[in-house]
Amino acid sequence: MAQPTLDVFQVVADPSRRQMLNLLTKDSMTINALAENFDMSRPAVSKHIKILYTAGFISIQDIGRERYCILRQDGFKELQQWIDHFDKFWLTKLKSLETILNNKVK
Amino acid sequence: MTTEIKHQWFYNQSPEEVWEYLTNAELLAKWLMDNDFKPVDGHEFQFRTKPMTNFGFDGIIYCKVLEIVPQEKLSYTWKGGPGDGTMTLDTVVSWTLHKKDNGTELHLLHTGFKEQNAMIFSIMDNGWLSNMKEIADFLNA
Numbered sequence: 001m002a003q004p005t006l007d008v009f010q011v012v013a014d015p016s017r018r019q020m021l022n023l024l025t026k027d028s029m030t031i032n033a034l035a036e037n038f039d040m041s042r043p044a045v046s047k048h049i050k051i052l053y054t055a056g057f058i059s060i061q062d063i064g065r066e067r068y069c070i071l072r073q074d075g076f077k078e079l080q081q082w083i084d085h086f087d088k089f090w091l092t093k094l095k096s097l098e099t100i101l102n103n104k105v106k
Numbered sequence: 107m108t109t110e111i112k113h114q115w116f117y118n119q120s121p122e123e124v125w126e127y128l129t130n131a132e133l134l135a136k137w138l139m140d141n142d143f144k145p146v147d148g149h150e151f152q153f154r155t156k157p158m159t160n161f162g163f164d165g166i167i168y169c170k171v172l173e174i175v176p177q178e179k180l181s182y183t184w185k186g187g188p189g190d191g192t193m194t195l196d197t198v199v200s201w202t203l204h205k206k207d208n209g210t211e212l213h214l215l216h217t218g219f220k221e222q223n224a225m226i227f228s229i230m231d232n233g234w235l236s237n238m239k240e241i242a243d244f245l246n247a
Contacts, residue, residue: 087111090214094115096137097127097212101119 011055016040017048021057021071028070031060111216118209121177128180128201139167147174151182157189164189169199178203184216 012018016038023029023037035045049069052058058069117124127133129145139153149171157165168185181200185193197218204211 087113090111090113090216093138094113094212094214097124098115098117100137101117101123101127 011051011057014048017052020048020052020069024058024069024071028068030066030068032066034069110219111214113214115212115214116206116209117212121203121205121210124203124210124212125177129174143169145171145174145176145180147171163187163195168193172198173200 012021019037020034023034031045031049034049035042038045049058049060052069053060056072059072061068061070127137129143131141131143134141134143139155141151141153143149143151151169151171153167153169155165155167157163163186166186166189169182171180171182173179173181179200179202181198184195184197184199186195187193197216200215200217202213202215204213
């Protein structure tokens with residue numbers, strides 16, 4: 001990737017961007033349609049879209065006169081890594097349980 | 107996209123002993139999180155950890171016992187959200203215990219992850235992980 005990679009963590013930390021992604025999981029949307037769901041200025045919406053685009057969460061396609069935002073897999077692949085971390089959450093817990101069980105007073 | 111997590115772990119203790127640590131709130135808190143669990147079918151309880159408001163998680167995991175078979179099986183819902191009543195995370199945790207000659211095999215199944223909550227949830231997990239490390243260090247000290 002030529003573009004500097006954004007921290008996925010920061011990208012989805014923002015509630016508006018999470019909501020945009022949520023909306024786009026249902027269907028691809030034009031930037032205008034997306035913007036209608038938010039109480040913010042159009043430049044603010046564009047800024048969020050640019051961040052999502054740069055981070056690989058969405059692609060933008062020109063269809064007719066409209067620009068469509070479409071969900072992409074790349075961002076989610078990185079998120080898969082976070083799920084893997086949750087996997088580790090349980091592993092850490094299961095190991096803790098072992099330590100406690102082995103050390104408890106009989 | 108992964109929608110479930112599976113683990114199994116072997117313990118040298120009997121299913122009776124392992125069961126205690128899954129179902130006694132005080133013992134459960136020692137290795138998992140603070141909670142008000144009761145081994146009663148339909149009991150609603152919570153696990154509590156640090157809130158992460160930026161990530162849409164209020165620090166409370168809302169649970170309800172779905173199935174309980176003493177020393178064999180336990181499952182409960184595992185839900186979380188930003189604290190406004192919406193549950194961005196809506197999953198189920200199931201434990202099954204298998205008696206072995208010299209101990210117990212514990213199986214964990216965590217299901218129900220959806221793509222849109224996976225992102226919120228997985229981020230929240232990062233915070234948990236650092237918590238876990240603290241706990242592990244505390245336990246090992």
